[in-house]
Structure formats: C-alpha cells, structure tokens
Amino acid sequence: MRNGRETSLRPTRRLTALAIAGALAFTTPAFAETAPLDTQSAAPAASALERLPSFADLVEKVNPAVVSIRVDEEVTATAPAVPDLPFPPGSPFEKFFRDLQPQGPDGKPRSRHATALGSGFLISADGYIVTNNHVVGDGKDITVIRDDGSEMKAELIGKDSKTDLALVKVESKKPLPYVVFGDSENVRVGDWVLAVGNPFGLGGTVTTGIVSARGRQIGAGPYDDFIQIDASINKGNSGGPTFDVHGNVVGVNTAIFSPTGGSVGIGFAIPSSIAKNVVAQLKDKGKVTRGWLGVTIQQVDDEVASSLSLDKPRGALVAQVGEGSPAEKAGIKTGDVIVGVNGKKMEDVRAVSRTVADLEPESDAKLVVWRDGREKTIGVRIGTFPENPQMAAATEPGAEPEAVTTESLGLALADSPDGVIVKSVDPASDAAEKGIQPGDIVVKVSGRDVKKPADVVAGVEEANKAKKSSVLLLLRSDNQQRFVALTLQKS
Secondary structure, eight states: BTBBBEEEEESSOOSSSOOOOOOOOOOOOOOSSOOOOOHHHHSHHHHEEEEEOOOHHHHOOOOHGGEEEEEEEEEOOOHHHHOOOOTTTOOHHHHHHHHSSOEEEEESSOEEEEEEEEEEEEEEEEEEEEEEEHTTOOOOOOEEEESOOEEEEEEEEETTTTTEEEEEEEOOOSSSOOBBBOOOGGGGGGGGGEEOGGGGGOEEEEEEEEEEEEOOSSSSSOOOOOEEEOOOTTTTTTTTTEEESOOEEEEEEEEEESSSSOOOOEEEEEEEEHHHHHHHHHHHHSSSSOOOOOOOOEEHHHHHHHHTTTTSSSSSSEEEEEEOOOHHHHHHHHHEEEEEEEEOOSSSSHHHHHHHHHHHOOOOOEEEEEEEEEEEEEEEEEEEESSSSOOOOOOOOOOOOOOEEEETEEEEEEEEEEEEEEEEEESSSHHHHHHHHHTOEEETTEEOSSSHHHHHHHHHHHHHTTTTTTTEEEEETTTTEEEEEEOOOOO
8 A cells, every 4th residue: 555545456347337528628829920830840750750660550450359248247235234214104215215225125135237348359260259257257148249339149158267267159150350369478578569458348449568577476366477568458458358569369458456446557468378278178168177286385485495405496395285186196295395397397386386287187297396305206197176175184283281392493382182282482483473373283393294392302403413594394274284494593
C-alpha cells in the first residue's frame, strides 16, 4: 500500500455497465498580426517518419480472428437478510426494501442476472476460440461477437482453473479466420508486442508496447510464469491475444497490476508455451491432466544449500513424500533435492512443479536428486495429478513431558507420542525469526531421523564438530512438513 491507496492485482474481467461521457468545447480563434508559423521546418524528415514502426498491416491481418465474448449467468444472492422493517405493510417503502432482500417471499434466495465481457481469439477455421477461465466462469450462455458485429452462440469445450484458460467453440457454415500460436520461449525483454481485445466493451481495440519482463509470479496459481507487457490492457481484455510483430500469438492476456482498476502499464499474459499444451488437452479431452510425483517441495536457499553441502541454491527440496505416491514407490526420500528431470537442470521450485506437471501421466521419467553429498539418478513412473491430493497426516502432539533445552538453537524440546515436540522457542533466536512455533514436531536433524530430544542435541553437536554454520531441521506442523536451516549460536 502506498500513499494510503491499496495496489491490487486483478483479472481484467467483468463489466456490468459502461458509461461514456464526452464534451466538446468550442472557442473563437484569436487573430494577431504576426507571420504564419513555418510548419515546413517543424515537420520531421521523411526518412525519420519511414523509420517509425506501423502495425497497420499486421492489425488488418489479425483483427478478424479476435473476438469479444459475452457471458450471461444467474448469480444467487448471498447477502444476509435485512431485519424486519418498521414500515406499514403494503406501503411503498415496505415494498422497496423488501425487493432488496436476498430472499424472496417464498424464503428462497433471490437470483440476479449478471453479464461478463471479455476477449478471445480463433485458433482454427472450424471455430475453436481461446479465452480465460475467469471470463467464462460458471456461465452457460456464451455469445461470441466478431469484429464485423455479428454474434454467434458458443459452446464451452473445457476450462482449466490452474492456468486460467478456457476453450469454447462456435459453428459456422464457412471457414473462419484464425491466428496461430508462436514460440514464447524466443520472446525477449524489449520486443514489440500488440494486445487486441475488448476493453470496457470497446471491441477491436489495439494497443502496443514491449515485453517488460518474463517469468513473473503474481500468485495466480501453482504454475505462474507470466510475460509482463506494457501494452495497455484493461477490464474486458482478459482472454485476448498478445501478438509478436509477425502476427503470432505469444501470450494470452489475463491480469493487470493496478492501484485504480485501470491500466498503468503493467499487464500479464500467459505464455503461448503453456497455453498450447493446455488448449490441446482441452480440445482433445475437455480437461487437463498433469503429471504427479506426490511430494511437498520447497525452495532451496543459501542456508539450506550450505547445510546439505550443495554447491549453490538450486532445485527443489523434498519436505514430504506422500504415502503410496509415485515418489515413495520410486524411492524418493524426504531431504532429497530434485536438481534434474529427464536431463533438464532444475533451477528452482517453479521449474520442478511445471516440468513434472507437463509430463505425461503413466510415463517413465528420470529424476536426479542430491542425497548424502552426491547426485543420484532415480527412475519414477509418473502418476496422474489427483483432484484433492492428500499427504500423510500427522497425529496431534501428546501429553506434557519434561522439556530439554538446546541453547544453540533456542528451542525447548520434549518427547511426545508423535516424536520430538517443540515446547517453547526463544523469541530472540533464529528459530523464532524463521517461524518455528511451539507444537511443531522435529522429524529429522541433518537428514537423520529423530526419536527423542537427545537425537536433536546429538545432531547439533555433530554439526558443530563439522564446523557447519547451520543445521537443517525437518519440521511437521498442520499435517505438512518443511525444512528450516537454523544458524548455530556460538557460545
């Protein structure tokens, strides 16, 4: 929040009303006895004008394939009921306020009609159209409006909430104009791009700019990898295409970063490298299936890398392995660092998540993990990502045993039926700063299982003897596990 105003990230989706006000001001020109302006000397040289880019030919080529999408849906009121009103029965006031009630006279929730406007683009002559999942939402009445103003009813083929993509289809007796996906992997920061869409209901709007950044994470989902552009996109642009200068679709516009709700030059597009695969699956099966390992992973930072004798922070640290998961069957262990998949180096958690998700379920893959100070290759049969994956649950901590304090970590530990429990945390310690709380269970220290507080003490002493600056703890809380590298306090 800056200057008292909240900056938010929002999808460029809904439009329920559009008001355009204009005013023309007419003034009487003032005349003076002076020489006329020398407009010839002020005009730029012809060679300079020729060097300025014009996108007119490109726009003329792609515009017929870009459409506006209108989605009509019924929304059920969820507001709390208004209490009994102090107006006489049958009075105008009583009727007016009764109509505002979320429940009707029969006690059932009222519903209201809502309209969403977005954008999309044809990808085949037989009428397949790409747009955003949040544009189609749960609406069943989808209308496509072409650049010539003609309207066509559309059928929802499939949608994917994780990437915010959807595919709809229209029927036409003659082939429709369409555009094709380009290769977003070759897009560089500074390249020209064009955004075409339906901002604020103004269909066929074209804006231009450059690629501002790549690989942006905006918290939209587990597979965030957005292209940031400064071509103006606004509400209603969602689902529209981002074109390169050759007329290929390199992105699907999906969100803006704005303190006001309008464009401030920060927009985000789903790369075509992601969209192509998702759209192909939606067209083929009506849904998206993803590869699955069944592990909880976390980022490797400098301290974690040091504690594992890893040369630099890279890959993804396995914090938990699901019971009966493909990872468990393959022999992947908690504490492994996944640094490669099928010969491709993994730089971070996002790379591992996206790469595994893109693998075909029931296919074989080769994972390279860092374990016990060296790399190890493990073959794994990739599973299908379940709708609601569950990790092995931990039981609640037990009774109140006597605590053992480890001063170098700032933790008081005790036995419990579930293992070694954190009883208290020194508020001035590194452990407190990194979010360790009473009730957390210590599962491992430096890769070794912990059965009693003395095991933790022994692990710390071993790290000190090895002259390590930190020790790696595996903790469990809220049925999830995570690694924390704690700096050893020197006495």
